Amino acid sequence: MSGEILNSVKQQSDSQSRQIESLRSRIDGLQTILEGLTEKSQNNKIELSKMLSAQETLQMSEQERLKLMEESVRANEQNILKLKTLMDELSVMIDTLNSNYVTKDDYNRLVNDVNDFKVLVGKELKNIGRKATSTAGSSDPYANMNSRTLAKLAFENYNKLYFSKAIPQYEELIRRKHKPAYAHYMIGEMWHYRKKYDKAISYYKASAALYDKASYMPTLLLHTAESMEKTGDYENAKAFYQAVVLKYPDSKEAKSAQQRLDNP
Numbered sequence: 001m002s003g004e005i006l007n008s009v010k011q012q013s014d015s016q017s018r019q020i021e022s023l024r025s026r027i028d029g030l031q032t033i034l035e036g037l038t039e040k041s042q043n044n045k046i047e048l049s050k051m052l053s054a055q056e057t058l059q060m061s062e063q064e065r066l067k068l069m070e071e072s073v074r075a076n077e078q079n080i081l082k083l084k085t086l087m088d089e090l091s092v093m094i095d096t097l098n099s100n101y102v103t104k105d106d107y108n109r110l111v112n113d114v115n116d117f118k119v120l121v122g123k124e125l126k127n128i129g130r131k132a133t134s135t136a137g138s139s140d141p142y143a144n145m146n147s148r149t150l151a152k153l154a155f156e157n158y159n160k161l162y163f164s165k166a167i168p169q170y171e172e173l174i175r176r177k178h179k180p181a182y183a184h185y186m187i188g189e190m191w192h193y194r195k196k197y198d199k200a201i202s203y204y205k206a207s208a209a210l211y212d213k214a215s216y217m218p219t220l221l222l223h224t225a226e227s228m229e230k231t232g233d234y235e236n237a238k239a240f241y242q243a244v245v246l247k248y249p250d251s252k253e254a255k256s257a258q259q260r261l262d263n264p
Contacts, residue, residue, distance in 0.1 A: 142169070147178035154186070163190045181210035185220055197227035218244060218253035225257065234264075 142150055154169035167190055170183040188203030204224045208217070225240030237260075244257040 142172050147173060147176050151178060158186060158190065163194065166190060181207045181214060184210065185214070185216055188220070189223070192223050192227055195230070197230045200227045218248040218251045222253040222257055225260070
């Protein structure tokens with residue numbers, strides 16, 4: 001890709017160089033013409049004065065002689081003005097090209113910058129490869145542990161309130177798709193315990209979406225309602241409290257939910 005960019009820049013540079021040289025040649029030619037016309041205009045004035053000899057002066061009225069001189073001078077002045085206008089336009093074109101012109105030095109610097117960048121990226125990729133190789137055996141502490149054993153370890157850490165260990169373990173079980181609904185629920189419980197209610201709600205919702213007939217659903221709904229209440233979402237909290245009461249009327253969670261509804 002960088003080779004295509006450099007080739008495009010080089011072609012643009014070469015094209016601009018040719019355009020500028022062509023315009024400069026045209027301006028030089030026009031400058032020569034302009035100087036010739038200016039000189040011709042001056043010579044015309046001199047020749048006209050010479051041509052008006054005494055005899056011609058006698059045969060031509062003063063008014064006619066002045067008119068002839070004015071027409072000749074006016075014609076030359078108009079030609080000179082047109083050439084000046086054209087030269088100004090060409091100068092503007094050259095200024096525009098120069099502002100976008102990529103010099104040979106600029107092109108070479110660009111080539112060097114791209115090459116340096118390639119070398120830098122190559123080194124970084126090699127470093128990343130070496131790090132990945134050197135840490136392959138230690139990056140996944142659960143690589144040699146089956147999911148059932150990991151689930152048992154995660155639950156033990158949960159019961160011991162070792163949440164910093166249990167959360168990543170349940171995350172790994174989610175990645176492995178080993179009872180993901182339950183793993184989401186357990187992580188939600190830990191964030192609820194830590195009073196990180198926004199995080200708890202997100203995990204509770206994910207768990208309910210995966211499996212809404214689990215035995216822990218009354219607790220999940222109750223704690224979701226409590227988390228919503230803690231975040232100031234009273235309207236949805238009330239709806240979840242009501243859901244617990246209606247769906248699980250004989251549960252202890254329903255009694256707690258009813259108390260929250262009776263004492264908002």
